[in-house]
């Protein structure tokens with residue numbers, strides 16, 4: 001759905017990789033996110049999807065049965081979702097146009113990142129109906145998030161579930177397997193979430209921010225550098241994950 005692989009296909013490819021002798025397999029089960037966006041995170045359709053994907057994870061675990069002692073199985077989410085109750089989106093773009101300042105707005109569901117000169121004085125954002133809060137990410141970038149039930153978009157987008165607000169930063173993590181490193185992995189993953197560095201347009205200094213989700217759309221490149229961080233870059237925003 002929406003260009004992502006079906007969870008059934010992901011499961012088959014994962015099981016094939018294990019059977020083929022792979023030592024590290026990373027798989028993304030995307031359908032729970034997509035179905036929750038379309039029908040809402042608490043909808044019967046989404047609940048059925050969560051159960052279906054849970055069974056696929058079970059199939060992957062089953063495929064490890066013969067060599068359980070060699071494997072660590074980590075299942076993690078990247079965010080939760082919240083229901084949209086007001087289908088009229090929050091329009092930061094129209095309010096920004098009246099300011100006549102250069103900059104950019106990246107709508108990301110229940111949050112938006114505003115960069116450039118229009119983020120110099122962000123007080124206008126909290127006057128836009130539906131904006132619950134703002135937080136400065138860097139000298140020239142500001143995160144704005146929506147009140148519960150609302151979302152950001154320049155035009156009507158038919159969604160019933162969104163993520164991006166601090167409320168959706170909740171994570172789930174399950175660590176299993178018989179590998180001797182499993183306990184250490186579980187202890188590490190239980191520590192606080194990785195920090196995120198967000199750099200707005202024209203802003204070379206990064207700011208630490210504890211929101212690890214939802215700020216990136218279609219990363220252009222991903223480079224693991226000598227400082228051990230993963231750097232993702234888009235034309236307007238750079239984000240650096242540091243564990």
Ligand SMILES: [Zn+2]
Pocket residue numbers: 033034037163
């Ligand atoms: Zn999503």
